[in-house]
Amino acid sequence: MSSTSFPLTWLYVPGDRPERVAKALAAGADVVIVDLEDAVGPDRKSYARAATTELLAERHPVPVHVRVNALDSPLSRLDIQALSGRPGLSGLRLPKVTDPAQITEVAELADAPSLHALLESALGIEQAYPIATAHPCLRGLSLGESDLRADLAVPGDEGLDWARSRVICAARAAQLPPPAQSVHTDLHDLDGLAASCARGRALGFLGRAAIHPRQLPVIEAAYLPTPEEITAAHEIVQAARTHEGALALPDGRFVDAAVVATAQRTLSLSHRTLT
Numbered sequence: 001m002s003s004t005s006f007p008l009t010w011l012y013v014p015g016d017r018p019e020r021v022a023k024a025l026a027a028g029a030d031v032v033i034v035d036l037e038d039a040v041g042p043d044r045k046s047y048a049r050a051a052t053t054e055l056l057a058e059r060h061p062v063p064v065h066v067r068v069n070a071l072d073s074p075l076s077r078l079d080i081q082a083l084s085g086r087p088g089l090s091g092l093r094l095p096k097v098t099d100p101a102q103i104t105e106v107a108e109l110a111d112a113p114s115l116h117a118l119l120e121s122a123l124g125i126e127q128a129y130p131i132a133t134a135h136p137c138l139r140g141l142s143l144g145e146s147d148l149r150a151d152l153a154v155p156g157d158e159g160l161d162w163a164r165s166r167v168i169c170a171a172r173a174a175q176l177p178p179p180a181q182s183v184h185t186d187l188h189d190l191d192g193l194a195a196s197c198a199r200g201r202a203l204g205f206l207g208r209a210a211i212h213p214r215q216l217p218v219i220e221a222a223y224l225p226t227p228e229e230i231t232a233a234h235e236i237v238q239a240a241r242t243h244e245g246a247l248a249l250p251d252g253r254f255v256d257a258a259v260v261a262t263a264q265r266t267l268s269l270s271h272r273t274l275t
Contacts, residue, residue: 006269007031007063008207008223009216010180014039015048015066021055025062027213033065036079037095045075049082056086063090065116070096071106084111091116095144098123100134107135120144121151125163132174141171142209145182157196161203168204178206187212197222223269230270233263 007030013021015036024032034055040048052066066083069075071094083089091114094106098121106115115137119125125148132141145160152159171179181200184193197208197219208219225233236255239247240263246256253259 006177006206007180009219010065010207010209011213011216012039012067012183012209012211015052016040016044018051018055021051024213025060025064027216029062029210029213029216030207031063031065031090032060033067033093033209035067036075037067037069045069049079053082053086056083056088059088064088065091065093067093067095067118071102072096077109080106080110080112084109089113091139093118093142096120096124096147097131098127100127100130103131103134103138107137110137112137114139116140116142118142118144119167120147122148124148125166128167128170129173132170132176138176140176141167141174141179143167143179143182146185157199164200164203164205172204178204181205181208183209183211184215185211187214190214190218193218194222225266225270229266233266233270236260236263237267 009029010031010033011024011027011029012033012035013024015021015034021032021034034052036045036048036052056064066079066089068079068083080092083092089112092106092110092112093116094102095118097103097117097119103115103117115135117131117138117140119128119131119141120143124131128141132138143164148163149155149160152163154160167179171177181197184196186192193215200208201223207223210216210219235249236259239249239255240260246254248254
């Protein structure tokens, strides 16, 4: 991963396909997510758990998270117990979270550096802020949009925008990083992926989950600041260094502390292009 605290690409890979996990680790993603849930058939769950446990016996250059099985399934406890304390585990992703108590329970059971809650239902969205503040081990929120779309019975993206904004605001209020967007499921529609990322960035997401390495450069390009944004951010930060309080730039742009903070984050993201 580049020298930044802002991961932009999160690559999912099935836990029962060790050869694909090896390729994912070399694909250039900021974080690899080994999936024990949706991507693994019922007859392959035990094998996927064992293979992932073996994988995490050592650390890897890329952070590795694991999406365990749904928390209302007995498989999830088996997953968590097998993975806890493994040297290569960077985080557990908890699907279909609906209650803050689920986070507390996992935090007490798991020996994991971080937990990340996936909100995939109307009830999960309604509980977004209590879930986000349930335990210090929780380090992020994300949406599971396929399940959420089915739960809400909405066919298009527009029906999810309120839920997306709700989760983004809950993460911010809980002082968590901005959520990454949910996956774009059409592997061949890279133009659609780019357009969707642009809209996600405008809503306040930061980065995106992917299901194929070909999606990674599109996501990174969409979320990295443009040269024009970098130039503007430099101007704002420089002006703030030479003036106290709010000010107006020569072109009329108003600058206050919030604008300066946004510019500083833009410059932090821009460092990825320099490494």
